[in-house]
Amino acid sequence: MTTSTTENTSPVVLQVDGLKTYFETRWGTVKAVDGVSFNLRRGETLGIVGESGSGKSVTMLSLMRLIPEPPGRIVDGQILLEGQDLVQMTDKEMSGIRGSQIALIIQDPMTSLNPVFSIGNQVGEAIKIHQDIPKRTVVQQVLDVLRKVNIPAAETRVRDYPHQMSGGMRQRVVGAIGISCEPIVLIADEPTTSLDVTIQAQYLKLLKELQEASNIGLIFITHDFGIVAKMCDRVAVMYAGRIVEMGDVRDIFNNPSHPYTEALLASVPKLEEDVDRLYSIEGQPPTLHDLPTGCPFAPRCQYVMDKCQTTYPTQFDVSDSHYAACWRLE
Amino acid sequence: MTTLEANPVTQTTNEVLLEANGLKKHFPVTKGLLVSKVTGWIKAVDGVSFQVRAGETLGIVGESGCGKSTTAKMLLMLEEPTEGTIEYQGQEIHNANAEQRRAYRSSVQAVFQDPWSSLNPRMRVRDLIAEPMVINLNLSRREMQDRVGKLLNDVGLSSYHANLYPHEFSGGQRQRLAIARALSVEPRVIVLDEPVSALDVSIRAQIMNLLMDLQNEYNVSYLLIAHHLATVRYMCDWVAVMYLGQIVEYGRTKELFDNASHPYTKALMNAALPSHPDIEQEEMILTGEVPSPLNPPEGCRFHPRCPFVMDQCSRDIPQVTELEPGHIVSCHLY
Numbered sequence: 001m002t003t004s005t006t007e008n009t010s011p012v013v014l015q016v017d018g019l020k021t022y023f024e025t026r027w028g029t030v031k032a033v034d035g036v037s038f039n040l041r042r043g044e045t046l047g048i049v050g051e052s053g054s055g056k057s058v059t060m061l062s063l064m065r066l067i068p069e070p071p072g073r074i075v076d077g078q079i080l081l082e083g084q085d086l087v088q089m090t091d092k093e094m095s096g097i098r099g100s101q102i103a104l105i106i107q108d109p110m111t112s113l114n115p116v117f118s119i120g121n122q123v124g125e126a127i128k129i130h131q132d133i134p135k136r137t138v139v140q141q142v143l144d145v146l147r148k149v150n151i152p153a154a155e156t157r158v159r160d161y162p163h164q165m166s167g168g169m170r171q172r173v174v175g176a177i178g179i180s181c182e183p184i185v186l187i188a189d190e191p192t193t194s195l196d197v198t199i200q201a202q203y204l205k206l207l208k209e210l211q212e213a214s215n216i217g218l219i220f221i222t223h224d225f226g227i228v229a230k231m232c233d234r235v236a237v238m239y240a241g242r243i244v245e246m247g248d249v250r251d252i253f254n255n256p257s258h259p260y261t262e263a264l265l266a267s268v269p270k271l272e273e274d275v276d277r278l279y280s281i282e283g284q285p286p287t288l289h290d291l292p293t294g295c296p297f298a299p300r301c302q303y304v305m306d307k308c309q310t311t312y313p314t315q316f317d318v319s320d321s322h323y324a325a326c327w328r329l330e
Numbered sequence: 331m332t333t334l335e336a337n338p339v340t341q342t343t344n345e346v347l348l349e350a351n352g353l354k355k356h357f358p359v360t361k362g363l364l365v366s367k368v369t370g371w372i373k374a375v376d377g378v379s380f381q382v383r384a385g386e387t388l389g390i391v392g393e394s395g396c397g398k399s400t401t402a403k404m405l406l407m408l409e410e411p412t413e414g415t416i417e418y419q420g421q422e423i424h425n426a427n428a429e430q431r432r433a434y435r436s437s438v439q440a441v442f443q444d445p446w447s448s449l450n451p452r453m454r455v456r457d458l459i460a461e462p463m464v465i466n467l468n469l470s471r472r473e474m475q476d477r478v479g480k481l482l483n484d485v486g487l488s489s490y491h492a493n494l495y496p497h498e499f500s501g502g503q504r505q506r507l508a509i510a511r512a513l514s515v516e517p518r519v520i521v522l523d524e525p526v527s528a529l530d531v532s533i534r535a536q537i538m539n540l541l542m543d544l545q546n547e548y549n550v551s552y553l554l555i556a557h558h559l560a561t562v563r564y565m566c567d568w569v570a571v572m573y574l575g576q577i578v579e580y581g582r583t584k585e586l587f588d589n590a591s592h593p594y595t596k597a598l599m600n601a602a603l604p605s606h607p608d609i610e611q612e613e614m615i616l617t618g619e620v621p622s623p624l625n626p627p628e629g630c631r632f633h634p635r636c637p638f639v640m641d642q643c644s645r646d647i648p649q650v651t652e653l654e655p656g657h658i659v660s661c662h663l664y
Contacts, residue, residue, distance in 0.1 A: 051530040196393035201601035226603025267535035269564035280535035
């Protein structure tokens with residue numbers, strides 16, 4: 001195991017404690033996020049990895065306070081953004097913070113941009129809402145932020161509509177909206193899944209540069225361990241609404257301690273070497289309204305023990321900065 | 331590119347099942363509502379040649395717009411090629427008679443990317459899987475039912491699933507159904523168009539392993555369309571890298587990954603995500619985007635984005651060079 005060389009000692013900007021977001025459905029209560037805790041420092045990149053249904057996107061929506069209510073509700077926990085608890089805020093207070101201090105880059109630029117407004121209009125909207133400045137300055141700021149995300153000929157493209165741009169350019173515009181008010185926390189929800197590989201590489205590089213320039217705390221929501229390896233300092237692996245393993249990126253890759261993390265890493269084909277046969281995880285991800293008692297991964301786990309069937313494992317420390325929720329570590 | 335003639339006698343003994351020669355597909359761009367006038371041509375596929383060998387997998391990689399899906403459609407006879415030929419066991423298929431075309435259609439099957447839209451939601455699994463057999467084979471009800479049961483077992487489901495509807499299955503299971511359906515008429519070639527990219531990460535390995543097991547069992551060849559290089563490395567025997575309608579590099583998987591020669595292949599590999607945080611990647615990020623196939627660049631089509639661009643690249647179309655037997659590249663550097 002290598003020790004982490006880049007110990008980040010910047011102040012914590014975001015602290016999430018025991019977050020629980022439940023949805024009431026006709027099949028019963030769906031515990032989409034069930035006790036998630038983590039923190040994020042300035043300038044740090046945290047990866048939240050999981051499959052569909054793992055709760056990673058609901059975690060992201062909870063941080064933005066965008067859970068549709070009803071049926072959803074944050075039932076417990078704290079989300080402290082520089083000390084202020086977002087869970088306790090009124091909708092009006094939250095509107096002042098959403099987009100300005102904590103911002104979001106969504107997955108699909110085709111649906112997250114409005115087709116009937118120009119690019120400049122949409123980037124400017126966020127600036128106008130959060131800053132009380134004259135129109136001329138808004139235009140100037142829009143151009144600045146479009147240049148920051150490397151949109152060539154920003155002066156002319158500002159009048160373009162989303163359909164006139166390529167997928168990569170549209171994703172940059174979504175990024176520009178995200179950073180337009182200089183947030184301290186930026187959440188990127190699978191920002192590159194709809195992009196081609198060479199365009200993805202450009203975009204990831206751009207995100208890293210933007211983060212370094214403004215010392216943003218970045219949360220990457222993804223299912224792709226490749227993105228984690230390239231971008232993240234720390235990783236949280238989610239399964240069935242909970243974090244099952246968390247640690248520095250090298251600890252996770254070198255010493256995966258939860259069987260799910262281990263299996264996921266072994267099931268991904270590698271570009272650098274020939275693999276005769278991939279490890280394949282049997283079964284399906286669980287459905288959240290009908291979770292087994294005990295560890296939700298037990299039915300698919302190759303190391304399953306009697307205890308796993310009955311009791312949800314507590315967190316065990318692997319090292320100072322690395323824990324996993326698995327009875328094998330007891 | 332049209333004179334591409336790979337000749338890997340030394341390494342392969344498997345017969346060539348399916349061969350494309352100088353395949354082109356140009357789509358007209360029209361103007362005018364009532365009297366339409368052709369104002370240009372989109373050269374989606376512009377002279378590609380490759381071979382699919384018995385029991386082997388050929389991967390076609392490239393970014394969106396490179397023509398890989400159009401190539402697949404031509405092989406499935408869903409598009410007529412503008413120029414060039416497709417030969418199946420030595421027989422040209424687009425000019426063949428109706429009976430031969432019918433036989434070809436049943437020997438070449440497809441599995442598509444999205445199992446949510448490729449299975450009819452109103453049909454029971456039994457009928458979904460039997461449908462190709464009803465059309466192509468002359469079987470009794472009883473035989474058909476047994477075949478469906480066996481196919482379901484072969485793809486890792488059980489025979490009681492035959493009574494269910496597609497919506498009762500998860501993504502991975504639906505993809506298994508699509509595979510069973512493709513296998514039902516015992517094809518020799520299956521075109522796999524991004525078969526795992528719509529699935530959850532933990533399910534992808536299951537489906538890839540299943541496909542490889544079935545390949546041995548049914549002795550079927552695959553043509554795999556993919557954009558994810560690691561998947562291609564894992565599943566394929568041969569790889570063709572496409573850019574703007576042309577194959578820029580073609581070779582055995584191992585040879586191509588170890589000695590990637592075309593600058594575009596190298597760039598694709600550098601842009602692919604690492605499998606470990608300690609893997610240092612060469613900084614070779616391509617600038618710009620894929621140009622429009624309506625008006626492709628002169629000379630080498632990759633030259634506006636190529637980091638090794640030379641004077642002649644913008645003038646002359648590069649010739650095909652054979653680096654090793656079976657490993658060909660079309661670039662002025664060689």
